[in-house]
Amino acid sequence: MGIPDEGGRAAAERLAQLNPAQRAAVGFGVGARDGGELRHPPLLVIAGAGSGKTSTLAHRVAQLIDCGAEPSRLLLLTFSRRAAGEMSRRVGQLISRRATGSPPLPWAGTFHGIGARLLREYAARIGIDPAFSIHDRQDSADLLNLARHGLGFSAREKRFPLKGTCLAIYSAVLNTQATLGEVLQTSFPWCAEWQAELKCLFREYVRSKQAQQVLDYDDLLLYWAQMVGEDELGREIGDRFSHVLVDEYQDTNRLQAAILLSMKPDGNGLTVVGDDAQSIYAFRGATVRNILDFPQHFAPPAQVLTLDRNYRSTQPILDAANRVIALASERFTKELWSERTSGEKPRLVAVRDEAGQATYVVEQVLARREAGVRLRSQAVLFRTAQHSVRVELELRRRNIPFVKFGGLKFLEAAHVKDVLAILRWGQNRRDRLAGFRAMQLVAGIGPKSAGRVLDHIAATAPGCMLLEEQPVAESARPAWREFAALIASCSPGGATWPAGCEQVCRWYLEQVERLHDDPLARQTDIEQLALIAASYPNAERFLTELALDPPAASSDAAGPPLLDEDYLILSTIHSAKGQEWTAVFVLNAVDGCIPSDLATGSTAAIEEERRLLYVAMTRARAYLELIVPQSFHVTQQPALGDRHVHAARTRFIPHALLPDYEQLSWPPPAAIAAPASPQARQQMFDLTARMRAIWE
Secondary structure (H helix, E strand, O other): OOOOOOOHHHHHHHHHOOOHHHHHHHHOOOOOEEOOEEOOOOEEEEEOOOOOHHHHHHHHHHHHHHOOOOHHHEEEEEOOHHHHHHHHHHHHHHHHOOOOOOOOOOOEEEHHHHHHHHHHHOHHHHOOOOOOEEEOHHHHHHHHHHHHHHOOHHHOOOOOOOHHHHHHHHHHHHHHOOOHHHHHHHHOHHHHHHHHHHHHHHHHHHHHHHHOOEEEHHHHHHHHHHHHHOHHHHHHHHHOOOEEEEOOHHHOEHHHHHHHHHHOOOOOOEEEEEOHHHOOOHHHOEOOHHHHHHHHHOOOOOEEEEEOEOOOOOHHHHHHHHHHHOOOOOOOOOOOEOOOOOOOOOEEEEEOOHHHHHHHHHHHHHHHHHOOOOHHHEEEEEOOHHHHHHHHHHHHHOOOOEEEEOOOOHHHOHHHHHHHHHHHHHHOOOOHHHHHHHHOOOOOOOHHHHHHHHHHHHOOOHHHOOHHHOOOOHHHHHHHHHHHHHHHHOOOOOOOOOHHHHHHHHHHHHHHHHHOOOHHHHHHHHHHHHHHHOOOOOHHHHHHHHHHOOOOOOHHHHOOOOOOOOOEEEEEHHHHOOOOEEEEEEOOOEOEEOOEOOOOOOHHHHHHHHHHHHHHHOOEEEEEEEEEEOEEEEOOOOOOOOEEEEOOEOOOOOHHHHHHOEEEEEOOHHHHOOOOOHHHHHHHHHHHHHHHHOOO
16 A cells, blocks of 8 residues: 555554455555556545444545645545544544654635635635625525515515525525526425516625625535636646545535535545435435435546444344335445344334323333433434424423433524624624624614614725714714724734633623623623634634534533433434434334425435435444334314324335334233222222331
8 A cells, every 4th residue: 555664563553453344445546656646546435324434534544644645735524623623633643653743634624614714715816805704594594684675575465485495595506506496496386486586686695795795604615616617726726635535425515516526527536435325414405416426427437435344233223224225216235234243123113192102212211221321322313303392391291301402503592693793893894794783782873873884884995994983873972982992802903812702702791781681691601602712713713613613502612511410312313413322212203204294295305214214223322212103193284173193104114124123012001901900909009108108
């Protein structure tokens, strides 16, 4: 593999820890030459669930560095900052065995984060301001709503789509590279009558963003794709990186795939890792076609290597999961296997209804806990958030602590967005949305005053904006002067970072009682935000990365929540991807839930639902239970009223696959036997009374 003498022994020791398939992936093409030119052909690694994907990718990066690759010329793309950080940490540990210290990986990050860096660097050459602001999804929806109101669409007799729907349509068009008409027909048919108005709205939205030097989440990919789509720039940026390595390639959309192919059209130095069987994010624009079609983009086709040894689950769990995904209409063939044997098959549990499901799951969770499986090592998974409501009620009734992945995100809280608006406006005074929100935090400043100041700023030359002198009412002047000084402190050239952010947080905490009815509940989040800010080198990095990869809650930065000695995990299957637990319970394994009755309109949608069940099953290490309610109580049916409807086992486990499971019904027949005789009941009463007397 061309390992140099220096560090060769350490590299050999590292490789010895890998299995043969992992070693093949790590060493593929490393040191290969085409004539006199060093060449690394394109590689697709199909990494099955629990197969050591992260370790394999980290070892490949370390191997490339061992063989002379410059860390600064390695581009590593992931889907979260946490994943990029973990990859960098692992590579550092591997390389530090060879040399003192570990080489940095300065170009490890998310697609959107790397896109933002490149756009700032090349801004002058592509006609944008390098000081652009980045809007998160909620900010983007608000700006789109301003355009919606400005065009008069919100005043229509027939209801025009709301801002969230409009943004979803806009985002789908960009990320899928489909036409507006195609997106409306396939995903938003109820909005099809508004196609002309939506096109007009999106033009106005783009104009507003450009006027305010603002990019949204989708722009970071769109601008990057347009930039590398130019032959000269595409070659220049592609040549900056000797290797481009992509994690979770099955989660990419068409725009992301286009970026990679523009940067590395011949595939030289391109490695992508993923699993087509875990492609479950079509609602975000991801397409399984990217990974299925990847090899054929190159001539000769890219090499495909498969990691099929599973280090997570027992073989009976893998047997059941393998047979579920084997029925997929199109896939890369693999059979996951494990050295972890077990006599316990996954369970397929029939219960009477959702109430029975909740009772059964909670009792089994407690039984597992008594058997030594901590609550945090158990997870209850479900297709959509509302499926867990009955389980949550039962957990609360029994005072069992739990964490549910979902709900209001940290950055969606009003008080957190207030502080970020101040910081964003300090960095970019042309950001009208941030300024409009920030100014109204000042006592005596309302929407009209804020709009007047923004209009005045927009009409003023950039170097002549004295905020203190802006037209506000005299009664608000003292508070305005204090606010103007605050904005100056968090502007470029103001207080050093993070002192500027700390000043903003202190100012906001002084206003919080005036602004909110529950100030104490919000104080902790503001203090936590200041701590998060202190971990970044400057305001630009802080605002950029928080917008691109926000924490789900303030606890994401401070560690897990301290709820009790232990707590159960509740999660949607989508949120559970990449996680694992000793015991997993999958709720509502019935048609209408898995697959969702909203996702059966096409073969592609049904196939994604099959992959969703596969992902849920492969989260389990030792115990897997799929719960099958026999009926559901349906309410608020105008024609039929409240009623019970029969449910059928999910189509993804047909009769032929039933031998893979231990099948049981709950409650068992003995538990629903005839009532006890009067004499037996009296004996039971006497016994319980006697037990109570012990404590009296």
